[in-house]
Amino acid sequence: MKHLQFFATLLIAGTMFTACGSEDKKNDDPKPVEAVTADSFQGTFSVGNSDGTTYTQENVNVTYAVTDTAGFVLTFKQVSFSPKMPVKIDMDIPNVTYENENGKITLSGNEIIPYAMGGEFPKYTITNLSGTVNDGTLSVSMNCGSSPVTFEGSKK
């Protein structure tokens, strides 16, 4: 009977230790970092015109994805850069530099030739790209060719 009581005490103690250990570990670990893989956002795409006005498109979809071949790729879906532009295009901006700090991703890039309409599109070379992905929002500003462009959107 004593053996049984001893064994039960050990078992309970062990259980408590394990429980305390789990709680301790949870409290001690740093905030988990979500892997930077892919995400989608929807928001406002704005292009500054040379006359000082701004051309705005709502509900523009933007995705990012980390790929083996082109690194961090930022994709703007069906955007146009002027109300007079008769087509809307998909534009991929590859090899964007990114840093992940406690879940906040900081984006930067310069002199990036985007892909659009099936190939490289030097006319819209990206300069001064900066942006963040934080708390479910994506903010990007850049020059696309000669046009200053911003995007503000939230996770879909």
Place this chain on the structure above:
Amino acid sequence: MAILIPLLQEIPNDTIIDIIDTVSVSATIKPSTALDNQALAATSFRLSEIENQQINSVKDVSVSVPNFFQPKYGSRITSSIYIRGFGSRIDQPAMGLNIDNIPVMNKNAFDFDFFDIRRIDVLRGPQGTLYGRNSNGGIMNIYTLSPLAWQGLRVRAEFDSEPSYKAQVSFYEKTKNNFGYAVSAAFTHHDGFFTNIYNDAQCDKGNSFSARTKFHWLPNDSHWNLSNSLSFNYVNEGGYAYHVFDDLKNEVKAISYNDTCNYKRISLIDGIVAQYSGKKIDIASATSYQFLHDKMLLDNDFTSLSYFTLKQEQTEYAVTQELILKRHDKTKKWQWNAGLFAFTKQLAMETPVKFKRDGIDNLILANANKGIHSAFPTNNIEIADSSFVIDCNFQIPTYGVALFHESQWNIRRWRFTAGIRADFEYAAMDYDEQCDIRYRFDLTMVKFKQLHSDFTGTEHTKSFVALPKFSVQYNFDKGNLYATFANGHKAGGFNTQIFSDIMQSVMMTQMMSDLGVSFAGKSGKTQTARDTKYEPETNYNFEIGGKFHYKTFSTATTLFWIEGVNQQITVMPEGSGIGRMMSNAGRTRSIGVEHSSRFEPGDWSFSLDAGCTDARFRDYQYNDTTNYRDKHVPYAPTGTIAVSAKYTWQLNKQWIDNISFVVQNQTVGIIYWNEDNSLSQSPYSLLSASVTYKKNKVSISIFSKNITNTNYRTFYFKSISRMFYAEGIPRTVGMKIMLNV
């Protein structure tokens, strides 16, 4: 003989046809009242008339029947029938065709070589109650010669200035027990009338071969009448003699196209007709198996440029079954018949469209780059391939079943008829289209990229129509007066011919999607597979008429008013400059009058068959701004007149029995070529004549058609912003030798 003798006794002379100096049995399984004694308008041709008037195909019956017009153009796949102002260029015909009581289920087989045709009956106006689908304009019943009606050897040799050559051999024999069999074969060669200057060759030359076996058995000791007719037809010919029309210069240019146009067909129809004559009820059954395989090659732009070509190859199997019950005792006041008709058709079709360089540049890339240039004026989409193929494959099974009933009450001089048919039809279409091209956008893409496009799916359509008929007829000693209301319908179907247009649209959409481009503010309807369906067309016919005969004079006049709803109209697909499709676009009304007279005093014979039709759209909303209301229905002539005179000079000499002279003039009224009636063919007349020498069993004819060499047009269409005309057949002179041993 049990069934033969009553028929010979009871059926008036006009359905017991004299053929080659003997009589034949009446072969119709439908109500056997003489056509002259029915409340409808009809025209009949006997074997002697068919052969004397050089009627060699269904198209040769055109105009000889009031308000019936079937122009010759294209090839033998083209069976555009217009009757009483109704008809359509493609798909379902406005008139049904029965051969020996078997309905021909595919109109591609309508144009076949006539030989040993014993009788042709053309019933005008909707005949839906008894004949069902595709009889909304009328029905043509063709009866071939029975070996129980005539026995011996028939040989025909014919040639004309086209030049064309025809030869026919037939053997008819009756064995004991009233069993007869016949074996016939015919061959025709055409050198063609029209030259394609691109290759300096006749474009409409060709050959055809036909064979038929027929068995007919009237068992001595039974009430049965059994027959089997097996027809085979092979055609291999050119055609499509289409001239470009320069409307600015009002000039018809020479035929000049660079790709092959050809039509090949093998068709086979086997029909078994069994009739049983009972004490109270007569039963008739008609069963058929039909096979058709044909292949049409088209230079679809009909120019010397390399736009695109089309191959349409189809194989169709059909089985039909009709069962009719009729009251046996024809002396009773109440006569009735009831029937069941069922069919299935299994159609497999391939229609690959091959786009060649000019077509790629001017049709596809020009359209695509028009959008691209709005954003990138100096850049282009390019396609590397010198040609590519849009593969289109279809499987189209169709099933139909119908029940019908017709009752007649004969009360003294009055006859009242009421009938109804319930017709159900179901069709499905599996479509599978594939296309591969290599393309690039020259601003961004250094290399060409493979693009695969496909478009597959299934569509279904079903329809149920009720087709009533009412008539009242007053008979007097020398004729009758009648009034009829009858219903007819043309089956619905699928516009398989516009799938290449759909596929082009799919391909461009997928290319733009592949490029990540969309055009801002792009509007306009894109055709989908669902849009390819079209519904049945229904006609409501109101008709009054009268028939009168006195000795050798007979006359018949009919006034009709037809209301057509959901009319099937051939239109150009929206947003397309090419192709054509069937659309239930309009409501139409057609009013007209028809008259036929025959007079045979002594050795003379005169006939007049005339029709006048005013067929106009009640409503046809072509687009947002255009309605063709009150415009004439295109392609159907406003009238037809056929006048003929025959004189037989009985010489009865040692070297000659008689010599006969036949003169016939056929006039066709105005034909409007388009819906806005801006283009038309003026009325024209074709004069023909023949002289036939006859001695015993030999006859020799010399004939000429279109003696005045009248220039006229038989067809018009527009494609790729060009107008095309088909010209009528010029004067021909020929000789025919016939031997009946």
